[in-house]
Amino acid sequence: MPRSAPAPGLQEIVLTANEVRPADDVIRGLATEYGSTEDLGLLTTLAGCRDTLPARLSDALAGARSRQGCPVTVVRRPRPAEDIGATPPHWRLRGRTATAVHDLWLALVAVQVGDPVCWQTLQDGRLFNDVLPIEGQERAQTGHSSVNDLAFHVEDAFDDDRCDMLALMCLRNRERTATTVATTSRIDVGTEEYEPLYRPRFAIRPDPEHLKAGAAGDLPPVWRPVVFGDSRSQPYLRVDPTYTTTAPGDEMAERAFARLCRQLERALVRVRLRPGDLMLIDNYRAVHGREPFRPRYDGTDRWLRKLTLTFDLQRSLRRRQGGGRALALS
Template sequence: MTAGPDIVRYVLDDGVRDVLAKELNSRLADAEPLDPDAHGVILASIGASALLQHLPDELLAELGKFTRGHSSVLVLENLPRYDAPPTPVGGFTPEAALAPVNALQLGLVRLLGTTPFAVPYENRGRVMRNVVPNPAAAGTTSSWGSDAEFFWHTDNPHLPFGEQGRDPRPNVPRHLTFYAIRNDERVPTDVVGVDTVLARLTPAAREALARPEFEIGAPASVETGAQPALRGAVLEHDGAAPRMRYDHGTTRGLTARAAAALDELTAALRTDDAERFVLRPGDFLLFDNYRVLHRRRAFTPRPAATARWLRRCYAS
């Protein structure tokens, strides 16, 4: 295991990966079709139980304490991969065919001490988002986009920040988790810490970002019924660390000093020293959506059936 100030990375041995895959397949072999929205608790229980049986003790200990620690990014590499159906570039696919994938991801979410959830105003209210190049989203900055860069942002910044132990749905999602089914295009998910960004700013810009002089709208992935744009600060402090809400495409300053601070923030984000995660099949990534910003560059997808396909699940 390697641990930096912000990132915990762990690579599973091939032997552990294979035995875990076998275990999940065998536990699900006789199961009724399981949908993560209707049967998420069952899938999480099966996945967590298999993971507890086979993951190394040091990794289980890390998962158990991760969200209470100082790290904001977790990467688990070389988890079981699955021969998945063609990439559902339309955004949705029957979930019953993905039971082992769902059990694995929801099991990890459970071992991390977090709760998976969906919001009603995007992804048809489904808990699992297929991050795919959807032709219908061409030109948009959405997780379904590909040809337009999705500049640095946090997800759903138009909501208030939440606190642990409360209903997460009205708030900015705390964690994003991803499991990679395929990424032959080798598209990176870029992540940069809020602390790192703030260190590049002048004190005046930091101070301006903390004033409630911004309008922050809903992202392009929102369907209907989203909350209206929020008027507030881009930067807050929860007592322990700074947290940021920001989407380049939907955030604007309502005063001259707020607009100038946003310009400075945008310029600071253009410097290219982010962490880049090129997820391979079987890789899991979690990051703290309050403590880091993320970005996806424009890319050219492979033919639809084999195009990039990540599974995203919010967890708080």
């Protein structure tokens, strides 16, 4: 079972009201000035507001971008006073301005780490995505499930141009349902029995949310390693057990993958986000999931906002122009 945070590979930064006041003053002004939080001009403006963040947070964000810091950073702050309204029953029904101030705090922190990007195949290509329960999807292995565990995974592991960093902000979490994370600092895949993991012997399918919009649903499987990088002691991960298969008869790869998954399961840590809390997850050095909860569909259910970030925007643009996946900039 997951352990309680803090743990190796995870850092927690607790900010005071005085520390967040300069950023909040700027954010409220921008929320009034701009009509949409998905305006690229607004993101450019936010990128230049780094000085409104406390130095200790800026230092941690620089470490996240360079991959020299912790793979998982939790930023806790006093809860913003603005009312977000009821948790919507579906991401399409979210009020366009209800979460503006919260989104701007999420974006202000996130753009110091990377450039926000989004998928055309997810939530109509919106830059900010909603993570909330949807009736009828309770047992799906997506961010809209609830009554089952959301199994640990790397975000969009099926794609070569997946995000470098995932940023989650909690808007509501009445039951204190835990987000689960495990980092490469807690596993050992350097011995011979794990060698198949470094070879292209695994096929990873897109999850149902991508397939609904036709992402790679009719393409043949592409075989990839699930562990890679220059360091065997701190490898990069491409792990999504729910959607991963090995070739028929490849028992060595199947056994190695099962061992890796058992290690990650034992390394899982529970992080209970409160409203206003923000979590940054390195999508190459950590996996994430979620504990089960019982949805009510009465406007009080758990609700997170999500941004996905790239460290190399030009690389993403080149891959898109070269026929890569449907990665889109808002």
